[in-house]
Every structure is written in C-alpha cells, then in structure tokens.
Amino acid sequence: MTTRVFISRDAAALSVGAEEVATTLANCIAQRDLDVEIVRTGSRGAMFLEPLLEVEVAGKRLGYGPVHASDVPALLDAGLLEGGAHDLALGEVEALSFFAKQQRLTFARCGVNDPLDLAAFEASGGLDGLRAAQSLSPDAIVEAVTESGLRGRGGAGFPAGIKWKTVLEAPGTEKYICCNADEGDSGTFADRMLMEGDPFVLLEGMAIAGLAVGATKGLIYIRSEYPHAIRAMVKAVALWSKAKLTPEFEFEIRRGAGAYICGEETSMLESLEGKRGQVRPKPPIPALEGLFGKPTVVNNVLTLAAVPWIMANGAAAYRDFGMGRSRGTQAFQLGGNIKQGGLVETAFGLTLRALIEDFGGGTRSTRPLRAVQVGGPLGAYLPANQLDTKLDYEAMAEIGAMLGHGGVVVFDDTVDMARQAQFAMEFCAMESCGKCTPCRIGSTRGAEVLERIREGQDVDANLALVRDLCEVLEDGSLCAMGGLTPQPVLSAINQFPEDFAVRGNA
Amino acid sequence: MTANAADVETICGSYGNRPDALIEILHDVQAQAGYITPNAMMVIAGALNISRADVYGTLSFYDDFRLEAAAKGIVKLCRAEACQAVGADELAARCDANGIEHQHVYCLGNCALGPAAMVEDRLIGRADADRLAAAVRQARGEG
Numbered sequence: 171m172t173t174r175v176f177i178s179r180d181a182a183a184l185s186v187g188a189e190e191v192a193t194t195l196a197n198c199i200a201q202r203d204l205d206v207e208i209v210r211t212g213s214r215g216a217m218f219l220e221p222l223l224e225v226e227v228a229g230k231r232l233g234y235g236p237v238h239a240s241d242v243p244a245l246l247d248a249g250l251l252e253g254g255a256h257d258l259a260l261g262e263v264e265a266l267s268f269f270a271k272q273q274r275l276t277f278a279r280c281g282v283n284d285p286l287d288l289a290a291f292e293a294s295g296g297l298d299g300l301r302a303a304q305s306l307s308p309d310a311i312v313e314a315v316t317e318s319g320l321r322g323r324g325g326a327g328f329p330a331g332i333k334w335k336t337v338l339e340a341p342g343t344e345k346y347i348c349c350n351a352d353e354g355d356s357g358t359f360a361d362r363m364l365m366e367g368d369p370f371v372l373l374e375g376m377a378i379a380g381l382a383v384g385a386t387k388g389l390i391y392i393r394s395e396y397p398h399a400i401r402a403m404v405k406a407v408a409l410w411s412k413a414k415l416t417p418e419f420e421f422e423i424r425r426g427a428g429a430y431i432c433g434e435e436t437s438m439l440e441s442l443e444g445k446r447g448q449v450r451p452k453p454p455i456p457a458l459e460g461l462f463g464k465p466t467v468v469n470n471v472l473t474l475a476a477v478p479w480i481m482a483n484g485a486a487a488y489r490d491f492g493m494g495r496s497r498g499t500q501a502f503q504l505g506g507n508i509k510q511g512g513l514v515e516t517a518f519g520l521t522l523r524a525l526i527e528d529f530g531g532g533t534r535s536t537r538p539l540r541a542v543q544v545g546g547p548l549g550a551y552l553p554a555n556q557l558d559t560k561l562d563y564e565a566m567a568e569i570g571a572m573l574g575h576g577g578v579v580v581f582d583d584t585v586d587m588a589r590q591a592q593f594a595m596e597f598c599a600m601e602s603c604g605k606c607t608p609c610r611i612g613s614t615r616g617a618e619v620l621e622r623i624r625e626g627q628d629v630d631a632n633l634a635l636v637r638d639l640c641e642v643l644e645d646g647s648l649c650a651m652g653g654l655t656p657q658p659v660l661s662a663i664n665q666f667p668e669d670f671a672v673r674g675n676a
Numbered sequence: 677m678t679a680n681a682a683d684v685e686t687i688c689g690s691y692g693n694r695p696d697a698l699i700e701i702l703h704d705v706q707a708q709a710g711y712i713t714p715n716a717m718m719v720i721a722g723a724l725n726i727s728r729a730d731v732y733g734t735l736s737f738y739d740d741f742r743l744e745a746a747a748k749g750i751v752k753l754c755r756a757e758a759c760q761a762v763g764a765d766e767l768a769a770r771c772d773a774n775g776i777e778h779q780h781v782y783c784l785g786n787c788a789l790g791p792a793a794m795v796e797d798r799l800i801g802r803a804d805a806d807r808l809a810a811a812v813r814q815a816r817g818e819g
Contacts, residue, residue, distance in 0.1 A: 511788025
C-alpha cells in the first residue's frame with residue numbers, strides 16, 4: 171500500500187527549507203524503491219515546527235519537525251513510514267497542544283489537504299456552504315451572515331451582514347465583490363496562509379457573497395510581496411472555472427504593487443481601477459459607490475473565508491463561539507520575538523497572556539517580554555502588565571488598543587520604545603498616499619520631533635508637540651493610516667515613559 | 677533587454693486594453709523588459725486610450741515599478757516591527773558590512789520566522805548574512 175507523506179509548500183515553510191526536505195525525500199524514495207506518495211499541503215501554522223513532515227499511519231497523521239534535509243535519510247532508517255521513533259518525532263500532529271487547544275473553522279483544511287485538490291476540498295466539507303446558499307434567497311443569505319455575528323476581519327470589525335445588506339438593497343445590476351488580500355500589516359500572515367493553503371474556501375465565500383448581493387464578478391487584490399499566494403490563487407481560479415462550479419460568477423486576480431495604503435478599502439478600489447492608490451473621502455461608502463462607482467462588497471480574505479462554514483453549519487453554530495459582540499473565531503497570528511510563532515485560530519475571548527505564553531511559549535530570545543504590539547503597525551504597544559486583557563474587539567478598545575487583523579508582535583526587554591514610536595511616524599511618512607495634509611506632513615514632522623526627543627533635546631516641550639501633532643493626525647486624517655498612527659506613538663510614550671526621559675532632560 | 681512596442685501592445689491586448697488593468701500590464705511589461713521605458717509608457721497610453729501622464733502617475737505611485745534596470749539578486753530585507761523584534765536592523769548592518777546589496781520592504785508575511793528576506797521570488801526565514809549571501813549568489817547564477 172502506498173504510504174502518504176505530507177510536506178508544506180507554504181511560503182513560510184519554504185523559507186526554512188521545506189523544498190529541500192521534499193526533494194531529498196523524493197530522491198531517497200527513488201533510491202530505496204519505496205512506495206510513497208509525497209503530498210504537498212499548505213501550512214498548519216505551527217511555524218516553529220516547519221519544515222514539518224507528516225506521515226499517515228493507520229489513519230493518523232504523525233509529525234516530525236522541524237526537519238532539515240540532512241535528517242531525511244536517518245528518519246527513513248528510523249522507520250519514518252511506520253511512524254518510527256526519532257528525536258524529531260512529535261506524535262499525532264492534531265494532538266499537539268498547539269493544535270488541540272485551537273478551534274479551527276476557517277483554517278480546518280489548511281495544512282491538511284493539497285490546496286489545489288478540488289476533490290479533497292469537497293470531501294472535507296468544501297462546497298457545502300455554497301450549496302446551502304444556492305438553495306436560499308439573497309435575503310436569507312444576508313440574514314444568516316448577520317445572525318452569525320461575523321465582523322470584518324481586516325481590522326475595522328464592521329458587521330459583515332450589514333455591509334452585505336446595504337449592497338443587496340443598493341439599486342443597479344452591476345455590483346462587485348472585492349476581496350482585500352493586501353495584507354500589509356507587520357505581524358500578520360493569515361490571509362497569505364489561507365490563500366496558499368485553502369484557496370478554494372475563499373472562492374467559495376466570494377461566490378456566496380455574489381449570490382447574496384447579486385454580484386457576478388469578484389476581484390481578489392493580492393499584494394505583490396506574496397508571489398506564492400498569487401500563484402496559488404491563479405491556479406485555484408483556473409481549476410474552479412474549469413469545474414464550472416459557479417458559471418454565473420467570474421473571478422479575477424489582481425496584483426498590488428508595493429503600496430501599504432492599498433489595504434485601505436477606497437485606496438484598493440482606486441488601485442483596482444488602475445489608478446494611484448489614493449484614498450477616497452467617505453461618504454460615499456463603497457457599499458453604495460465602490461468599484462467603478464458601483465455597489466461593492468469589500469471584505470477581507472478571512473471574512474469571506476468564514477462564510478462557507480457559517481452557511482454549511484448554521485449562523486447559530488458560528489455565533490456560539492466567542493463572547494459579547496465578538497462572535498465566531500479569530501485567526502491570531504503570533505510573530506516577532508516568540509518561541510512558538512504561528513497561526514492560532516480560536517474563539518474570541520482568550521487573553522493575550524494565554525496566547526503568548528500557552529501557545530507561544532514566551533520570547534524566542536528567552537529574555538523578559540517588554541512590549542506587545544497588537545493589530546499591526548497602527549496598533550498600540552501594550553506593556554507586560556496588560557497581558558491579561560481579553561482578545562476581543564471591545565476589550566481591546568477599552569484599553570485604547572485594537573485587535574485589527576489579529577497580528578500579535580512580541581518584543582523582549584532590548585526594545586527601545588522611543589525608536590518604535592519614531593518608526594511608527596516614519597512608516598506613516600513612507601506609506602502615506604499623500605492625499606491629506608495631517609498624514610502626509612504630520613508624519614514627517616512627527617518623525618523629526620521624535621528624533622530630537624531621542625537625542626535629548628527639549629524633551630518635555632517636544633513631547634507636548636508630539637501629543638499635539640497626534641491630535642491633529644487623529645482628528646484630521648482622511649483614513650486610518652493617519653488616524654491610527656498616533657496609537658503606537660502615544661501608547662509607547664504613555665506606557666513606556668522611561669524610554670523617552672532617560673536621555674537627559676536638559 | 678527592453679520590450680519592443682509589439683510586445684507591449686500584445687500585453688495590453690491580453691487585458692482587452694482595459695485602463696483598469698494598468699497595474700497588471702505594468703507588472704507584465706516590467707517582468708519582460710526589466711523596467712518601464714518611456715517608449716513602453718507611450719505604447720501603453722495609446723493602447724489603453726489614456727494619457728502618458730496617467731500611466732506615469734500610476735506607476736510612480738507604486739514602489740514596485742522601475743524606470744531603469746535593476747541588478748539581479750538584490751535582497752529585499754523586511755524592516756517592519758515583527759522582524760525588528762528579532763534583529764532586522766542588526767542584520768541590515770551586517771549586510772552592509774559584508775557588501776550584500778539590500779533594499780528595505782515592510783512585511784513579507786513571514787512574521788513568525790523572522791528576520792525575513794526575499795531574493796527574487798524566494799522567501800528566506802530566520803535569515804542571517806551567510807544565507808542571504810548564498811541566495812544572492814544563486815540568484816546571480818554564481819552557484
């Protein structure tokens with residue numbers, strides 16, 4: 171009987187040698203004349219175990235990792251194909267505490283299946299949601315999404331059902347579904363993992379959105395920094411079209427071109443129209459006047475990819491996960507200085523501490539944790555004494571932070587928070603689209619003033635100036651880029667004042 | 677190597693000469709020719725029935741597009757927060773010291789395995805100067 175071995179071809183796994191492991195294994199199999207099929211999957215998201223090699227024994231997936239290509243012959247000698255003992259043996263992968271404690275709804279197939287195997291997709295629940303939606307009226311689909319409590323996973327947390335209802339009720343026959351896959355926030359990689367590991371579920375979610383609002387075209391805007399995800403989605407669309415799964419709904423993949431701001435929805439729409447990615451003033455909202463001025467659903471990858479599960483299992487089942495007004499599951503992404511980094515999908519409501527300590531195992535450097543940035547480069551820096559905050563939209567907002575796209579970046583005690591505050595301003599200056607003055611000019615001035623503070627010049631007066639500037643950015647910017655840059659800056663100043671004073675307030 | 681007018685026209689035609697596909701077209705032209713020439717801009721403008729200023733306006737907004745040829749094997753080094761937390765700035769300094777040409781980028785989506793870098797389309801995790809130097813040699817066909 172053919173033994174199946176699974177190795178990821180996710181970009182992160184490849185970045186630490188998964189391709190070399192697969193090639194070496196293939197060579198060894200040929201030399202030893204073994205009956206083995208190598209299945210290339212996405213990643214399950216335990217990045218600290220990549221390259222992770224899994225072998226199917228008696229219906230169970232046994233793991234070995236992290237594997238180096240040079241380990242492969244010894245692994246085979248140790249009886250890899252029968253799940254033999256070896257220093258790298260992990261036992262049953264899904265029983266590992268990193269996975270056993272997760273609740274995988276959106277990422278259920280990611281890292282398990284060959285991402286481009288449509289039959290395997292269908293055999294593991296794929297298309298169930300689409301079929302359920304096809305038997306419902308548009309109103310009923312929108313109702314189910316509203317009822318599920320699903321909120322936009324891109325960062326703003328806007329209720330998906332309300333957005334869809336607005337587009338459904340908007341007049342006109344030409345409507346669009348635009349998937350925002352411009353995942354530019356540092357510390358986030360869930361969109362990338364999903365597109366590489368289970369691209370069909372995203373297409374399924376978009377097709378359901380099309381049925382719900384009466385759109386016949388879906389565009390996926392993927393940042394150019396993600397060549398692996400782009401390739402996976404292009405292939406998935408070709409297979410989906412060939413199988414004629416939704417002949418009435420057409421997909422188009424569009425590449426970004428290195429502009430962070432295009433993750434902002436109106437800027438992304440401009441970019442999709444072939445223009446400079448400059449932010450549009452709102453109103454009008456994209457739901458009424460979006461792509462080419464037509465009613466448009468703009469949703470993040472994970473929002474759309476959550477929909478098939480909701481349609482297949484029912485809104486109430488999804489709603490049962492989570493707490494308060496944050497329902498369902500969130501794909502948290504643990505990055506930075508963390509021992510066990512990766513993707514953790516779980517119901518809203520676990521604490522930051524549980525995420526970092528129980529899943530993440532603390533800092534990679536083993537030095538004390540000093541700061542955590544949650545929600546990307548526009549998110550607040552939290553000190554160690556706020557780790558007991560629950561991870562949901564409201565609890566984070568209460569402490570002046572935001573969940574954003576679920577990225578959690580850990581820093582140890584070597585971090586210089588004044589430098590991080592300055593970087594936040596520099597980043598805004600580099601990535602500002604230039605349309606509004608507070609963001610375009612304010613960020614440059616902010617970076618200069620923070621430089622002076624770091625040099626110890628008139629620290630108190632300059633800190634007052636930074637606070638003033640942050641107020642202008644927050645109140646006067648057109649979009650979240652300028653409006654939220656004060657979050658990392660002010661949280662650094664307020665929570666880590668010692669880093670802004672020690673240089674001598676002469 | 678520069679794209680000739682016919683090649684550029686073929687690329688535009690493959691997108692139905694649609695102005696909204698301008699960024700896709702620029703990517704394809706650059707992939708073929710290495711950069712965007714003034715002549716290519718003129719051909720694109722003609723094919724899409726937009727002004728050369730429109731073409732230049734769009735391409736100059738995006739960091740990906742180049743107006744001159746770039747050397748092969750330049751390291752794109754992630755300098756964003758998750759990689760800063762694991763020594764991206766120090767790695768950049770080591771690249772400088774070792775003569776490894778690098779540009780900064782902000783996030784390659786490999787935040788649990790930083791510092792991250794990309795050489796051509798190859799993503800590199802837990803990067804160090806030695807691995808980057810090897811990747812550059814490989815990209816340049818130096819073994």
